[in-house]
Amino acid sequence: MEAFKIFIVEDDELYGAMLKHHLSLNPDNEVFHYTNAGDFLKNLYKNPSLISLDYRLPDMTGMEVLKRIKEFDKDLPVIIVSGQEDVNTAVELLKKGVYDYFVKDDETKNRLWNAVKKVKEHLELKNELDELKEEIGKKYEFNKVIKGNSPAIKKVFTLIEKAIKSNISVSITGETGTGKELVAKAIHYSSSKAKKPFVAINVSAVPKELIESEMFGHEKGAFTGATTRKIGKFELAHGGTLFLDEIAEMDLNMQTKLLRAVQEKEFNRVGGNDLIKVDCRIIIATNKNLAEEVNNENFREDLYYRLLGLPIELPPLRQRGNDILLLAKFFVDDFCAENNMEKLSISPSAQNKLMKYPFPGNVRELKAVMELAAVMTNNNMIEEDDISFKSTNTVSDFLLEESTLQDYTRKIIRYYLEKYNNNVLTVAKKLDVGKSTIYRMLKNNEI
Numbered sequence: 028m029e030a031f032k033i034f035i036v037e038d039d040e041l042y043g044a045m046l047k048h049h050l051s052l053n054p055d056n057e058v059f060h061y062t063n064a065g066d067f068l069k070n071l072y073k074n075p076s077l078i079s080l081d082y083r084l085p086d087m088t089g090m091e092v093l094k095r096i097k098e099f100d101k102d103l104p105v106i107i108v109s110g111q112e113d114v115n116t117a118v119e120l121l122k123k124g125v126y127d128y129f130v131k132d133d134e135t136k137n138r139l140w141n142a143v144k145k146v147k148e149h150l151e152l153k154n155e156l157d158e159l160k161e162e163i164g165k166k167y168e169f170n171k172v173i174k175g176n177s178p179a180i181k182k183v184f185t186l187i188e189k190a191i192k193s194n195i196s197v198s199i200t201g202e203t204g205t206g207k208e209l210v211a212k213a214i215h216y217s218s219s220k221a222k223k224p225f226v227a228i229n230v231s232a233v234p235k236e237l238i239e240s241e242m243f244g245h246e247k248g249a250f251t252g253a254t255t256r257k258i259g260k261f262e263l264a265h266g267g268t269l270f271l272d273e274i275a276e277m278d279l280n281m282q283t284k285l286l287r288a289v290q291e292k293e294f295n296r297v298g299g300n301d302l303i304k305v306d307c308r309i310i311i312a313t314n315k316n317l318a319e320e321v322n323n324e325n326f327r328e329d330l331y332y333r334l335l336g337l338p339i340e341l342p343p344l345r346q347r348g349n350d351i352l353l354l355a356k357f358f359v360d361d362f363c364a365e366n367n368m369e370k371l372s373i374s375p376s377a378q379n380k381l382m383k384y385p386f387p388g389n390v391r392e393l394k395a396v397m398e399l400a401a402v403m404t405n406n407n408m409i410e411e412d413d414i415s416f417k418s419t420n421t422v423s424d425f426l427l428e429e430s431t432l433q434d435y436t437r438k439i440i441r442y443y444l445e446k447y448n449n450n451v452l453t454v455a456k457k458l459d460v461g462k463s464t465i466y467r468m469l470k471n472n473e474i
Contacts, residue, residue, distance in 0.1 A: 030057035031147060034075040036067045036092070037108070038084055042131070046079065049136045050143060064092045071099050077126075077146050079139060082109040082116070093123060104146045108135060173206065173213060174357050175350035179342035179448075183210070186339045191218040196336030199312040204391030205341035207312035208272060215268040220308060223267030228260045231273035238281050240297050243288070249298025259296065261288060264307040274334070275315040275326060286330045309334060344386040344393060345446045351381050354390060358397040359409065371401055376411040384416055385446060440465060441474045 033056055037043030040062060047060045059075075061067035064087035078096060082089035089107060096105055104126040109116070117128040126146065129138050173180065173187075190197050191214055199207045208227065215225045233241050240249075244259030260269060271277075277285065288294040289309060293302045311334050320326035344351060352373070359371050373381075377400075386392050400413040443454040444465075451469075455462040468474045 031055050031077070031143075032073065032075045033058045033143065034067060034070070034078045035060045036062075036064065036078065036084065037081045038062050039081075046136055046139060049140065053143075056143070063087075068092070068095055071096070074100075075103070076150070077104045077106070077143060079106050079108055082107050082120075089120075090123075093120070093125065097124060106139065106142055108139070173209060174354050175347060176353065177342075177347040177350045179346050180350060183339060183341060186337065187214055187217075190214045190337050190339070194218075194220070194308050196308065196334055197310045197339060198317070198335050198337070199310065199339045199341065200317070201312075201314065201341030202343050202387075202389055203314050204389035205343060206390050207314075207341060208270065210339060210341065211268070211270045211310045211312065214310065215270075215308075218268075218308075220267050224264055225268050225270065226260050226264035226307075227270040227272060229272045231276040235278055235281075238277070239284060242281075242285070243294045243296055243303075245297035246299040249296070253298065256296075261294060261305050261307070262303055265305045266307065268308045268310055271309065271311045273313060274311040275313040275317060275320050279325075279327065282327045282330050286327060286333060289330075289333050309336075343445075344389040346448050349382075351386070351393065352378055354393055355381055355397050358394045359401050362398045362401050368401070369407060371404060371407055371409055373409045374411065377409050377414055380411050380414055385442075437468065437474050440468065444474065 033050055035043050035046050035050075035058060037046065037060065043060045043062065047058045050056050051058045059070070059073075061070065064084045080089060080092060080096075084092065089109075093105060093107075096103055101124070105124075107117075107120050107125050107128045108131060109128070110131050112130045120128055127138075127142050129135050129142075173183070175181075187210065197211070197214060199210055201207055211227070212225060215221065228241060230238065240253075240257060240259065242259050242261055244257045244262055245253050247253060247256050284294070288305070292306055293304050295302060317326055317331055317335075321328045321331050344354075355373060355378075359373065362368070363370055381393075381396075388395075396414060396416065397409075399415060400409045403413045403415070404410065440454065440458065440460075443457055444451070447453045447457070451462050451465050455465055465474075
């Protein structure tokens with residue numbers, strides 16, 4: 028284990044030697060003693076873990092030395108040891124970021140011992156958090172988590188790569204279940220903000236009357252039931268990423284307040300007067316067409332352009348071809364590993380069944396289908412009968428809305444064109460109709 032390096036800056040040689048001896052009793056500590064600021068500053072490059080600084084040195088004031096230390100490393104813990112008690116000086120030093128302030132007396136060496144212990148515990152916790160965030164970052168490397176080789180998903184990969192190279196806002200659109208939050212996390216944990224917080228809020232899940240408090244926090248007594256101060260999502264995301272899911276569900280009044288916070292990078296907690304400064308990346312997601320919501324006056328145009336940033340549209344699973352089978356195998360393998368089950372394969376007939384299904388619930392639905400199939404199979408292979416679809420988009424639902432045969436034909440052709448990425452030849456073959464029929468309907472804007 029790397030030694031904990033302590034610098035003692037003390038012009039009283041005997042007192043400094045005593046502190047050095049006392050702290051050196053712990054073999055994990057490596058202690059250095061300097062009698063003046065000049066020698067100490069020349070050795071700062073050795074990167075001490077903690078500094079014990081005499082406030083009155085022969086060649087430089089304690090405030091000057093502290094300024095030089097903070098310029099070198101603003102997070103380096105500094106403990107001031109002074110020969111006299113001065114409350115005003117102590118308060119000023121604490122404001123400038125010193126870890127603690129001691130007056131020289133018989134207990135100083137013990138106070139310093141305990142302070143070193145606390146600093147070590149804090150640094151160990153910080154290192155553990157950094158390691159955890161690094162592991163999370165690895166977990167969310169997008170090319171490992173977002174599976175697929177189809178042209179549609181490779182286009183998404185290209186956009187994600189562009190997003191992680193800057194702090195531009197990102198707007199993610201796509202049907203429910205396409206993996207919008209997964210993409211948001213992949214961008215965050217692959218970016219320069221990876222070690223800062225990723226804070227998510229589902230706008231549609233928060234009652235209208237509570238959304239402002241959830242976003243910006245509130246002060247104690249701001250409203251009935253506000254018994255303590257609450258820190259909002261914006262404040263928690265400072266330095267990191269704020270993910271606003273289902274942004275289209277936000278009411279216009281809250282949109283106005285969000286616009287101000289995004290533009291000014293500051294806000295007030297509910298019931299508070301103090302301006303809270305915040306700097307975080309915004310990623311939004313919706314399964315609606317925000318441009319249409321703007322045209323329908325359900326979403327502010329100025330906020331739309333503020334949040335649009337880099338648009339990423341996630342393709343529905345039905346447009347991703349063989350990605351369906353790749354994902355199906357991944358979900359089965361993952362489920363078996365988590366439940367200590369033997370590995371399962373997927374039979375050709377089961378694969379064929381998966382490829383023919385449109386997956387209205389997208390990747391989320393496929394995951395649920397494959398996990399159930401893994402439970403239902405009676406051998407080491409998932410068969411066609413093990414796969415069960417419980418889609419709400421059934422044929423009976425389709426027929427509930429009474430239409431003419433021509434309208435049904437238009438809907439069917441439109442559905443297949445979307446499913447097969449507007450490939451007219453493929454759709455004509457699948458539906459056994461002439462391609463000229465489809466071209467004619469397209470030309471006449473019938474579909």
